[in-house]
Amino acid sequence: MAMVLAGTSLAFAAGAQTNDGDTTTAVDVHGFVSQGFIKTSANDYLAHSKRGSFEFSEAGINFTKSVTDDLRVGFQLFAQDLGPTGDYRPKFDWYFLDWRFRDWLGIRAGRTKIPFGLYNETSDIDAARVPILLPQSVYPIDHRDYLLAQTGAEVYGNVRLGAAGSVEYRAYGGTIFTDPPKPPASGISVDDLQMPYVYGGRVLWSPIDGLSLGGSYQALRFDWTYQLSPELLGPLQTVGVVPAGVGPSLATKFRVKLWVGSLEYQAGPVLFSAEYARWIGEFESLAPKLLPPHVVNERYYGMVSLRVTPWFTPGIYYSVYVPNVEHREGRESHQYDAAVSFRYDLNPHWILKLEGHYLEGTAALDKDLNGGVEAKDLTKTWGMLLLKTTAYF
Amino acid sequence: MNRRRHTTEPRREAKLTRRLFVSAAVVGLLQALLPGTGRAFGASPPGKLVIVVNRDNPLSAIGRRELSDVFLKKASRLPDGEIARPVDLRADSPLRREFSEQVLGRPVSAVRSYWQQRIFSGRDVPPPELASERDVVAYVARNRGAVGYVSANADLGTVKVIAVY
Numbered sequence: 001m002a003m004v005l006a007g008t009s010l011a012f013a014a015g016a017q018t019n020d021g022d023t024t025t026a027v028d029v030h031g032f033v034s035q036g037f038i039k040t041s042a043n044d045y046l047a048h049s050k051r052g053s054f055e056f057s058e059a060g061i062n063f064t065k066s067v068t069d070d071l072r073v074g075f076q077l078f079a080q081d082l083g084p085t086g087d088y089r090p091k092f093d094w095y096f097l098d099w100r101f102r103d104w105l106g107i108r109a110g111r112t113k114i115p116f117g118l119y120n121e122t123s124d125i126d127a128a129r130v131p132i133l134l135p136q137s138v139y140p141i142d143h144r145d146y147l148l149a150q151t152g153a154e155v156y157g158n159v160r161l162g163a164a165g166s167v168e169y170r171a172y173g174g175t176i177f178t179d180p181p182k183p184p185a186s187g188i189s190v191d192d193l194q195m196p197y198v199y200g201g202r203v204l205w206s207p208i209d210g211l212s213l214g215g216s217y218q219a220l221r222f223d224w225t226y227q228l229s230p231e232l233l234g235p236l237q238t239v240g241v242v243p244a245g246v247g248p249s250l251a252t253k254f255r256v257k258l259w260v261g262s263l264e265y266q267a268g269p270v271l272f273s274a275e276y277a278r279w280i281g282e283f284e285s286l287a288p289k290l291l292p293p294h295v296v297n298e299r300y301y302g303m304v305s306l307r308v309t310p311w312f313t314p315g316i317y318y319s320v321y322v323p324n325v326e327h328r329e330g331r332e333s334h335q336y337d338a339a340v341s342f343r344y345d346l347n348p349h350w351i352l353k354l355e356g357h358y359l360e361g362t363a364a365l366d367k368d369l370n371g372g373v374e375a376k377d378l379t380k381t382w383g384m385l386l387l388k389t390t391a392y393f
Numbered sequence: 394m395n396r397r398r399h400t401t402e403p404r405r406e407a408k409l410t411r412r413l414f415v416s417a418a419v420v421g422l423l424q425a426l427l428p429g430t431g432r433a434f435g436a437s438p439p440g441k442l443v444i445v446v447n448r449d450n451p452l453s454a455i456g457r458r459e460l461s462d463v464f465l466k467k468a469s470r471l472p473d474g475e476i477a478r479p480v481d482l483r484a485d486s487p488l489r490r491e492f493s494e495q496v497l498g499r500p501v502s503a504v505r506s507y508w509q510q511r512i513f514s515g516r517d518v519p520p521p522e523l524a525s526e527r528d529v530v531a532y533v534a535r536n537r538g539a540v541g542y543v544s545a546n547a548d549l550g551t552v553k554v555i556a557v558y
Contacts, residue, residue, distance in 0.1 A: 028518045030512045062512070062513065069469075069476045074515055076513070076515060094514070094515045096515055103467070112515065113514045121510075121514040122510040124513065125513040125514070127513075128509035128513070129506070158467045160458075160462070166467065209461075209497075209498030209499070266499055266503055268500065269500060307500065307502055310501075313502075345502075392509070
């Protein structure tokens with residue numbers, strides 16, 4: 001696979017040149033390489049962070065070309081390693097044919113980034129923001145495979161509203177190809193994963209310079225089959241969690257609806273943003289006691305940064321994640337995250353970042369990464385230090 | 394014995410948590426206070442800025458917001474219907490800084506961040522960045538839909554200056 005991708009890139013890159021502006025026949029080439037370090041005072045988060053981990057790397061390169069004034073094509077190769085995910089496997093992050101025949105109407109087909117909230121489609125792009133980790137309540141980095149890109153089509157446009165500013169809209173539909181989700185318990189395996197649909201859209205209104213107000217919506221459905229081991233099925237049937245006669249195969253439909261309201265304001269060197277989201281999950285199966293039929297989680301944050309000099313920008317944010325709005329008590333029922341970030345632009349193509357987090361709650365922690373310890377038994381209050389450097393062109 | 398271990402562990406972790414948080418803050422503040430460790434991206438004062446288009450272009454004036462949309466590629470055509478080919482100066486140019494703040498309504502760093510988002514999400518690529526005002530004038534003179542900015546005292550014989558309202 002890596003050989004195929006490398007060959008494709010080289011073929012596309014033949015004759016590539018940087019954007020010097022004289023011709024639309026040029027291929028634009030851009031790329032980035034990042035290396036990070038993550039250390040937590042307690043609990044393993046995203047990687048084996050308690051001992052300190054360098055398993056926090058990203059690299060990407062993209063090629064785009066304007067075939068005509070209205071038609072563009074392009075693709076990006078991306079590889080990452082973040083704890084147990086990624087493992088440096090290169091893949092097509094996005095690829096598209098983009099036909100923009102009016103400013104208010106364009107069509108893009110292929111694998112495209114999902115516009116959800118202000119920063120979802122740019123959540124891999126370290127150079128485009130101040131914090132190392134975006135607020136993880138709204139942009140969970142370990143959900144990348146599910147939320148970042150979809151394969152299908154998108155319509156988009158930008159509509160000018162005179163004195164009322166302008167509106168940018170995007171609407172998309174397609175599917176997501178991904179690996180099966182993690183089983184909820186040992187003795188259960190997951191197979192036959194399909195995603196019949198994903199669709200959604202985003203509207204961003206810019207009434208004045210620097211201000212954006214918006215809303216995003218996304219709906220998707222996963223279908224899969226749980227295989228329950230005989231050792232597990234018997235006891236589950238005995239206690240009535242799985243009805244008699246059901247299993248060992250358990251067909252499941254999981255519908256997810258997500259929405260987020262967004263605000264961003266850039267006033268000179270100050271950038272403020274805030275978002276509030278709810279994600280609604282609904283399981284449909286013959287064992288509703290095993291799989292909760294309806295769960296709503298709440299996610300929000302506020303973030304501000306100040307460009308002190310062209311080379312130094314500090315920022316702070318506060319982020320809240322509640323996995324079930326009906327159960328807020330206990331450390332496993334929330335994760336509050338206060339972060340302070342420092343971005344240092346060493347030159348126009350190289351940045352260094354330092355970030356500290358103070359967290360309360362364990363709701364977003366992965367049991368498997370923490371030696372099988374349940375979230376309710378992990379350390380309630382903990383800290384995290386991150387360092388990251390990125391070069392880009 | 395066990396109880397003692399359980400009471401000292403969280404205390405130690407809380408202490409480590411505080412240390413991590415404070416050390417991140419202190420190092421960052423030191424970087425802010427140390428003079429001359431960063432690289433300024435431009436130093437000399439900017440001159441008066443004018444907007445130029447190709448001489449064959451019938452356009453004589455453009456709205457500031459329309460011009461901003463062209464340079465941010467939210468608009469692909471000029472008001473007269475010509476395919477727009479905006480051209481920038483390099484990020485360290487004082488004139489670029491002036492144009493960015495006066496026309497785009499945001500500092501160059503914010504515009505660079507905007508383009509990083511667009512580039513790596515596959516949305517678009519920024520206008521070409523040329524090294525000098527002479528290069529900008531030459532580019533505009535060659536391309537019918539080109540629009541650029543230069544200082545008023547540049548050699549403007551081969552291009553047309555338009556008004557911004």
